[in-house]
Structures are given as structure tokens and as C-alpha cells.
Amino acid sequence: MGHRAKNKQPAPQPLDVTQPTQSPKKLGKRKAESVDDKFNSRPVKKVKDQTQSKQKGNKKKKSAPLDDEGSTDGWENVVDDAKLKAYAKSLFNKSEEEELDDLDEFNDDELRGPAQAFDFGSDAEDDEPEVIIGKTKKSKQSERPIKIIPTASDDSDSSDDSDDDDNERITMANMAARSKALDKKAAAEAALDVEEMQQAALAEEEDDDLDMDEDEEETDGQPFRLPTAEEKDAENNAGGPDVHIVQRRMRECVRVLGKFKRLAEKGRSRSEYINQLLSDISSYYGYNDFLAEKLFQLFPVAEAIEFFEANEVSRPVTIRTNTLRTRRRDLAQALINRGVNLEPIGKWTNVGLQVFESSVPIGATPEYLAGHYMLQAASSFLPVIALSPQPNERVLDMASAPGGKTTHIAALLQNTGIVFANDANKARTKSLSANVHRLGCKNVVVCSYDGREFPKVIGGFDRVLLDAPCSGTGVISKDSSVKVNKSERDFTLLAHLQKQLILCAIDSVSPDSKTGGYVVYSTCSVTVDENESVVDYALRKRPNVKLVDTGLEFGREGYTKYRGKSFNASLSLTRRFYPHVHNMDGFYVAKFKVEKRGKVLKATPEVALVGIEEEGEKVVAEEETVTFDDAEDRPYLEEAKRRRMKAKGLKPPPRTTVKAST
Numbered sequence: 024m025g026h027r028a029k030n031k032q033p034a035p036q037p038l039d040v041t042q043p044t045q046s047p048k049k050l051g052k053r054k055a056e057s058v059d060d061k062f063n064s065r066p067v068k069k070v071k072d073q074t075q076s077k078q079k080g081n082k083k084k085k086s087a088p089l090d091d092e093g094s095t096d097g098w099e100n101v102v103d104d105a106k107l108k109a110y111a112k113s114l115f116n117k118s119e120e121e122e123l124d125d126l127d128e129f130n131d132d133e134l135r136g137p138a139q140a141f142d143f144g145s146d147a148e149d150d151e152p153e154v155i156i157g158k159t160k161k162s163k164q165s166e167r168p169i170k171i172i173p174t175a176s177d178d179s180d181s182s183d184d185s186d187d188d189d190n191e192r193i194t195m196a197n198m199a200a201r202s203k204a205l206d207k208k209a210a211a212e213a214a215l216d217v218e219e220m221q222q223a224a225l226a227e228e229e230d231d232d233l234d235m236d237e238d239e240e241e242t243d244g245q246p247f248r249l250p251t252a253e254e255k256d257a258e259n260n261a262g263g264p265d266v267h268i269v270q271r272r273m274r275e276c277v278r279v280l281g282k283f284k285r286l287a288e289k290g291r292s293r294s295e296y297i298n299q300l301l302s303d304i305s306s307y308y309g310y311n312d313f314l315a316e317k318l319f320q321l322f323p324v325a326e327a328i329e330f331f332e333a334n335e336v337s338r339p340v341t342i343r344t345n346t347l348r349t350r351r352r353d354l355a356q357a358l359i360n361r362g363v364n365l366e367p368i369g370k371w372t373n374v375g376l377q378v379f380e381s382s383v384p385i386g387a388t389p390e391y392l393a394g395h396y397m398l399q400a401a402s403s404f405l406p407v408i409a410l411s412p413q414p415n416e417r418v419l420d421m422a423s424a425p426g427g428k429t430t431h432i433a434a435l436l437q438n439t440g441i442v443f444a445n446d447a448n449k450a451r452t453k454s455l456s457a458n459v460h461r462l463g464c465k466n467v468v469v470c471s472y473d474g475r476e477f478p479k480v481i482g483g484f485d486r487v488l489l490d491a492p493c494s495g496t497g498v499i500s501k502d503s504s505v506k507v508n509k510s511e512r513d514f515t516l517l518a519h520l521q522k523q524l525i526l527c528a529i530d531s532v533s534p535d536s537k538t539g540g541y542v543v544y545s546t547c548s549v550t551v552d553e554n555e556s557v558v559d560y561a562l563r564k565r566p567n568v569k570l571v572d573t574g575l576e577f578g579r580e581g582y583t584k585y586r587g588k589s590f591n592a593s594l595s596l597t598r599r600f601y602p603h604v605h606n607m608d609g610f611y612v613a614k615f616k617v618e619k620r621g622k623v624l625k626a627t628p629e630v631a632l633v634g635i636e637e638e639g640e641k642v643v644a645e646e647e648t649v650t651f652d653d654a655e656d657r658p659y660l661e662e663a664k665r666r667r668m669k670a671k672g673l674k675p676p677p678r679t680t681v682k683a684s685t
């Protein structure tokens with residue numbers, strides 16, 4: 024375990040080292056302040072005090088006025104009932120100081136779901152409904168942007184939470200206005216960001232010398248140099264480096280790597296700085312070296328640190344209204360009556376609510392037990408929104424336990440059509456069935472097959488969701504064991520399983536579907552091996568499918584090139600979500616349209632040549648049925664055989680093949 028991971032309370036000062044592309048001076052005032060904060064090394068306690076006084080000050084502000092037009096922006100006509108307001112207020116009947124104490128005790132750990140098992144990656148959605156918010160420890164969430172995706176730009180810095188409105192108490196009366204105001208503010212900030220960036224870029228061109236002086240100043244007069252081999256040995260012999268030294272070293276390495284030519288020590292290479300940074304990341308955040316590097320490679324240097332930092336912070340607690348039982352406004356009203364402080368998640372969902380505080384266990388309210396909502400991570404809404412099931416359709420949810428997405432699909436189908444909710448893990452289908460019953464889904468058939476048995480079990484679906492088993496690198500804040508228990512081999516085997524499952528998902532869709540013909544592939548992982556590589560593989564192996572827009576309003580584009588690999592250009596239609604950008608779990612979503620296949624022209628035992636009709640043209644393409652590329656598969660098959668032998672107590676032969684490329 025790393026320093027940061029071991030010692031979560033109190034936390035060391037967050038190492039938020041967003042590398043400014045320009046000096047603070049060159050940014051606008053608002054921006055400059057935030058950059059200063061990020062680079063100032065203040066004692067932990069002081070940081071905490073500042074947070075508290077900020078909260079305290081904000082509590083004094085008046086409520087935002089009601090939206091006169093009764094706007095339904097983000098809300099569906101929440102009733103402004105004075106009695107209700109008074110009652111809801113009485114549930115929060117505490118002095119300001121007591122409220123602050125409560126915030127101090129807020130502990131999001133209790134909201135975390137079960138561990139993300141390696142091969143049966145759980146979404147940690149609602150296996151553990153005993154959730155109490157607001158009566159425990161202060162959440163680290165309070166240091167993060169609180170609103171999920173309200174911004175016009177994914178890259179805009181939404182961490183400026185000093186605005187008074189953000190911290191005023193939320194009531195039924197002011198929620199619609201708050202939501203609207205936040206959206207407006209976000210749009211304004213995004214515009215301001217663009218303007219500031221442009222000005223800063225201009226200023227940077229003119230002011231290079233000045234910038235150099237500032238670079239020197241930032242080191243507090245102590246020029247930073249990498250430790251020598253002897254110094255590192257001494258550090259290790261003393262039981263590892265001091266946490267403050269590591270913090271500073273990481274900050275400095277990021278800074279040097281940002282302006283290498285100018286700031287690097289003479290005779291030191293870029294890779295020396297990167298290796299030092301990686302080693303410090305592993306020890307500070309508690310990752311194994313392999314995973315630290317794998318995740319680090321996904322981002323520019325400074326952004327990588329933001330990602331690692333975000334993994335130390337819990338994501339907001341969110342619930343999904345079950346529209347089979349209630350409406351969001353009625354649910355919100357009922358929960359506010361019970362002392363729950365909440366607001367709509369964002370414009371992109373009309374069923375999600377974000378819970379800020381609660382004086383009751385969110386997983387045990389009468390409304391929860393009556394199936395009015397599902398405790399569900401905001402990111403988990405995304406694949407179902409992308410799937411967009413239509414009433415009366417036949418849908419397969421291929422890896423569905425514990426049923427967060429199945430029940431969402433059932434609700435969008437309005438209990439018409441049919442959902443086959445499958446999961447290979449029989450034990451997990453118990454919680455799936457329980458959720459299906461609790462939420463009143465009458466159109467769901469629960470089954471337990473290995474997904475790779477579809478479409479032999481049953482096929483011809485209008486839509487298929489494959490929320491694949493994955494490594495869980497997107498949900499490290501929920502399950503920190505991922506940091507140390509994933510090896511290169513795990514990723515190889517998982518990617519292979521995902522590739523097999525995705526072909527079976529595609530083959531389970533009816534290209535003749537009148538209303539659908541879609542597959543959505545999703546994971547709660549951020550690695551390219553489990554996402555773009557799998558989707559690209561599917562495009563290569565199934566020429567009758569193409570990627571289409573996910574319909575999701577936000578999210579970064581999927582990679583089309585990554586570390587020397589080129590993927591199909593249409594991979595840019597897929598979407599990536601990150602904790603440090605979107606304040607939600609790391610997630611990936613791809614949507615395929617399954618086109619008609621032509622007749623089988625020639626069949627061999629393993630490979631069939633088929634004609635594929637594409638815009639009137641007949642294309643001859645190679646199509647696999649249930650087999651895979653032999654050479655590509657050999658390492659996986661060998662590994663599987665070794666595991667089978669081990670399980671039977673036999674000694675497997677030594678490995679003969681080279682590592683599989685995923």
C-alpha cells in the first residue's frame with residue numbers, strides 16, 4: 024500500500040499538479056488563483072481549515088430565488104409547498120456548527136459497493152444497500168467538483184466550488200433554480216476558459232523570458248534534481264522516502280516533464296524523470312508498478328496525476344428513479360421529507376438524483392424497499408441510455424448481475440417486450456432476481472449461461488447490452504484492491520474473454536430487427552486493451568457491423584491510435600469517461616449497428632465466406648462463426664488449458680508461447 028492509500032484520513036495535501044500550459048500570471052485572475060493553490064505546498068491541517076471556513080461562510084447565504092417561469096430544466100415541476108419546505112427544514116434542524124461537524128464525519132467509504140472481482144467485475148451497484156450519508160465522516164468528495172457533468176466542455180476546470188450557490192442548502196423550492204443557475208454558470212465558465220486560454224496563448228508567445236524567471240521561482244530557490252542511485256538506495260534502506268519528499272518530487276518531475284528542455288537537469292534523460300515519477304506514483308498511491316505504468320500511459324503527464332488523485336476520492340452518491348414505480352419529482356419529494364439533501368444529476372439524465380447528505384440510510388428507506396429507486400453509479404446509466412431500448416423489443420443483457428442496467432432497460436421498455444437478464448455467475452443472479460422483483464420488472468427472464476453460449480441458447484434480439492466483466496480500473500475509488508491485484512496476464516485473459524463475448528453479443532442480434540439491431544459494449548475500465556482493442560477486433564471479425572454514435576452528450580472520444588497501434592477511424596464514435604474529468608467512475612461505451620449479412624458463399628469447417636450487402640454492393644468477407652484466429656488465440660488457449668489442469672490438481676507444462684497481444 025502506498026503512502027496516500029494507507030493514510031486516507033487525514034489525507035496529505037492533494038497532489039493536484041495540473042501542469043499549466045502557461046504561467047499563473049498569464050491566466051485570468053480566477054484561473055491564476057486556482058493554479059497558485061495547486062502548486063502551493065501547504066500543511067494538511069491548514070488546507071482542511073480553509074475548506075471548513077469556506078463551507079461555513081457559504082452556509083450563511085440565502086436560498087436562490089425560485090424560477091418564475093417554473094422552468095422544468097433538469098426537473099419535472101417540483102411542487103413548491105411551504106409546509107413541505109418547513110417539514111424538510113425541520114429534518115435539518117441543526118446549528119451551523121453542528122452541520123459542519125456532520126460534514127467532518129461524512130464517510131463515503133460506507134457507500135462503496137462490494138469489491139470489483141477480477142473476472143466477474145461487479146458494478147458495485149446495490150449489493151450493499153445499507154447506505155447512511157451525512158451522519159458519518161466528512162467526504163473527500165467535498166474537495167471535488169460536486170456537480171456531475173454540468174459543463175459545456177469536458178476539459179473545463181469545474182473545481183472552483185467556491186461559489187455561494189453551490190453550498191447553499193437545497194430545498195424543494197430552489198432546486199430547479201439551482202440546477203438552471205449551475206448550468207448557466209458552467210456555460211459561462213466554459214466561455215471564460217476559452218477566452219483565458221486564448222489570451223494566455225498570446226501572452227505566452229510574447230513573454231517567454233518572464234516565464235523562465237517564474238519557473239525558477241517555483242522551486243523556492245532550491246533547484247530540483249533527481250536523486251542519485253546512492254540516494255535512492257539510502258532512501259530504501261531507511262524504509263522508503265518520506266511522503267513529503269515524494270509529493271514534492273512528483274510535483275517537480277511533472278513540472279520538468281512539462282518543459283523538459285528548459286527545466287531538466289543537464290545529462291538527465293526524459294525517461295529518467297518518467298521512471299522516477301512512476302516509482303513515486305506506485306509508492307505514493309499504492310499501485311503495483313505494472314498498473315501504475317499502464318494507467319500513466321493513458322494521459323499526458325500532469326493529467327495522469329489528476330487521474331490518480333481522483334481515484335483517491337469517492338464519487339458522488341447517485342440514485343436512479345425507477346419510472347415503473349414513481350416519478351423523479353415524487354421520489355425527490357418523498358426523500359426530502361425524510362431528510363435527504365439531493366438534486367438532479369444533470370441535464371443528460373431525467374431519472375438520476377445526486378444525494379448530498381441524508382439523515383437516513385439511503386439503502387433502507389421505505390421508498391428503496393418499495394423499489395422506487397436503484398442505488399446506481401451515474402456512469403452506469405450511460406450504456407443503457409446508449410442502448411436506447413424501444414417498447415416491445417427483445418433485449419439481451421448478457422452480463423447483467425446485480426441488475427442495475429437490466430432494471431433500467433425494463434423501465435425504458437415500460438414493462439413491455441422482454442429482457443433476458445443473463446449472468447454466468449449463478450450466485451450473483453440472486454441479487455439480480457431480488458432487484459428485478461423489488462423494482463417491479465415484469466418483463467425480465469433471469470438466466471445463467473456463459474455469455475459465450477449465445478446465440479446458441481437463444482438469439483434474434485433487437486438489442487444486446489454487453490456490460491463486460493473487466494479489470495475495474497475505472498472504479499478504483501470503490502475498490503482499491505485493483506491497484507495491486509491486476510497483472511499483465513489478467514489483462515491478457517480478460518481481453519480475450521471480452522473479445523469472445525463481444526462476437527457472441529453481435530451474433531445474438533437480429534439484423535432484420537425492424538426497430539433495433541444494436542449492440543452496446545461497455546466496461547468500467549479505462550484500459551485500451553479492454554476497450555478500443557476489443558471493439559476494433561469486433562469490427563475486424565464481423566464486417567457486417569459498424570460503430571454508430573452513442574447518443575451520449577459528453578465523454579471523450581475513444582482512441583483511434585494508441586502507442587503505435589492504429590484502430591478503425593470510427594473508434595472516435597466510442598466514448599470514454601474519467602473520474603478526474605467527469606466526476607464519475609471511469610467508463611467506456613461503444614454502440615454497434617448490426618447490418619444484414621448476405622448468403623454463405625462457401626463454408627469450411629471453421630471459416631465461412633459470406634457475402635455482405637453494403638449499400639447495394641456485395642463484398643466478400645471472411646467470417647468466423649464461433650472460432651477465433653488461431654495464432655492470436657494460441658497463448659490464451661494454452662493459458663486456459665494450464666488453468667484447467669491446475670484446477671484438476673495436475674501439473675501444467677511450462678509455458679511455450681510468447682505473450683499474447685491484445
Ligand SMILES: C[S@@+](CC[C@H](N)C(=O)[O-])C[C@H]1O[C@@H](n2cnc3c(N)ncnc32)[C@H](O)[C@@H]1O
Pocket residue numbers: 142143144145146148403421422423424425426427428429445446447448451472473474475490491492493
Ligand atoms: C460489470 S458486471 C455487470 C454489471 C451489471 N451489468 C449491472 O449493471 O448491474 C460483469 C458481470 O459479468 C459476469 N460475467 C463474467 N463472465 C461472464 C461470462 N462469460 N458470461 C456472462 N457473464 C459473465 C459477472 O458475473 C458480472 O456479474
